[in-house]
Amino acid sequence: MNSKFLKTLQRELFLRKEKNLLRKLQVYRKEGVDFSSNDYLGLNFDGTIHNFLWKVLEEYKVQEFTFGSTGSRLISGHRKIFEEVEKDFSFLVKNSDSLYFTNGYVANISTIYSLLSPRDYAVVDQFCHASILDGIRISRSKKLYFLHNDYDHLENVVKKIRSKDTKNYIWIFTEAIFSMDGDSPNLDIILQIAKHYDCEIFLDEAHSIGIIGDQGEGLSSYLNLHNEISVITYPLGKAMGLMGCFVSGDSILKEYLINFARGFIFSTAIPIIILYLLKEIISFMYTQEAFYRRKKVSELSEYTRKQLVSKGYNIKNSNSHIIPILVGSEEEALKVSESLKNKNFNVVAIRPPTVPAGTSRIRLNLHSHNTKEEIDALIYELNQI
Ligand SMILES: Cc1ncc(COP(=O)(O)O)c(C=O)c1O
Incomplete structure (x- = not known):
């Protein structure tokens, strides 16, 4: 060599x-x-999803004319089932609207860098996932860490920023259940700080969706705080057992992401059958x-x-x-x-x-x-x- x-x-x-x-x-x-797996509810382990697959193949096989989606959703990849499943999911998490991305990594990266400009501030829990950090890095916003779940430190950081800059956005990043530590933030306190210092909140619910709440609606919806959080992402490869990620929030956010999130715009939509499976998995959450x-x-x-x-x-x-x-x-x-x-x-x-x-x-x-x-x-x- x-x-x-x-x-x-x-x-x-x-x-x-x-x-x-x-x-x-x-x-x-x-x-x-x-x-070690993230199949928390055993949907893969015991064949639940395999059974959904047989059902989907029988019920839906003639309704779709392609297996692969044949293009990005803005070109030839969009089907009605995407909208149906986005609606079903929004209902589960009690949020206004949701947009499906191919995976959590891409969803986090492209959502973050479409929202934050280099003038804005990203205040991040030190244990946040790599996809959040990478999104911030690409956005070239000003990144500041706060000590894990340390609200005094968080407040000090945002207070300092606000004392000098009253104009630009401060985004606070956290996760509902941290992937390597298994603990949760106190969302109530973070919301209070965010309100006081005029910050937006970005929450990743990868490890709580399907797990927390009577229907597995995740931490923020379970606590009825979801409407006060600007962006919530729900990667679906953990308890939901499959793949992809919903980004949930106001319908204006959805429309914005369709127009500005490059990981959504410039990428082939997922094979259609995945959406039919997701529909079954979302229904399963209520059982x-x-x-x-x-x-x-x-x-x-x-x-x-x-x-x-x-x-x-x-x-x-x-x-x-x-x-x-x-x-x-x-x-x-x-x-x-x-x-x-x-x-x-x-x-x-x-x-x-x-x-x-x-x-x-x-x-x-x-x-x-x-x-x-x-x-x-x-x-x-x-x-x-
Ligand atoms: C907290 C968190 N966010 C995002 C992701 C990325 O999601 P995905 O595996 O769908 O790309 C993961 C997965 O490792 C995660 O643990």
């Missing part, structure tokens, strides 16, 4: 490996006990079965957190189905995850740059298809390491 370019890449990879930070693809083991599954996730999560804390593990401030077990070094996190994998548990080690240095962890995701016996066995094995 003599290309200068490839040698540079190889050196970067070598440095990562030396620091125990190299990432590798691993084929998911279906036979392993699932403590007794979904209610039961949410309850089970919540009970199992509480049980796991209690067991781990009683055995002295540091699970940070998790109060959800995402439970970090702090181990500290990258090397130790890899060692623990490998040992658990050898005992047939699917778990992942989360390391920098996904989390801050020195906070490498095993992240447990709890699901309705987990059992207390699996949790007890996992904790037993953890104690043996």
Whole structure:
């Protein structure tokens, strides 16, 4: 290999490996006990979505004339089903309107950079997801972090900005359940601060949609605060079990995004069948079965957190189905995850740059298809390491 370019890449990879930070693809083991997937309600695990697929194929096969969408929604990719599903979803989350994007990463990036200009301020919880940070970066707005869920710090940051600039927008970014820590912000307090200092709020509900609320409507709608939040994004690859992302808010926001969100405008619309499946999944959220599954996730999560804390593990401030077990070094996190994998548990080690240095962890995701016996066995094995 003599290309200068490839040698540079190889050196970067070598440095990562030396620091125990190299990432590798691993084929998911279906036979392993699932403590790692985002399939929180088990819609993939137990074949619920497979069953929807058979139903959709039977009921809708003649109604659509293409499988692939054949173009972006503004060219040839738009169908009535997009509008129907956007309406169904808006009803679930009690919001005025929603726009479907192909995935959460693109939705966050393109929504953020279509809304924020370089004159505006992005005040971001330090643990917000990479898609939020990347959107801010592309927008070239002025980024300031606030300490995770620290409202005094948040207030200090926005107060300082407002004392100098009364004109431009200040956007506050947070998540309903943080993906690596499993805790939630106090939305009431953030709203008070936002009102007082004239800020807009952007909320990502990736890990709460389908999980929080009687119908899985997510944190902001459950607390009836959704109307006071300017933009809410709902990635659908977690409890909703599929893919894509709704961005919800006022219908003016929707129209604006159709015109200015480049990730929406310049990208082929998803295969139409995905929308029919989403329609079934949204209907499922209202069922007794979904209610039961949410309850089970919540009970199992509480049980796991209690067991781990009683055995002295540091699970940070998790109060959800995402439970970090702090181990500290990258090397130790890899060692623990490998040992658990050898005992047939699917778990992942989360390391920098996904989390801050020195906070490498095993992240447990709890699901309705987990059992207390699996949790007890996992904790037993953890104690043996
Ligand atoms: C908080 C959060 N936002 C956005 C995303 C991106 O969503 P998607 O996987 O649909 O691209 C993720 C997924 O990892 C996430 O955890």
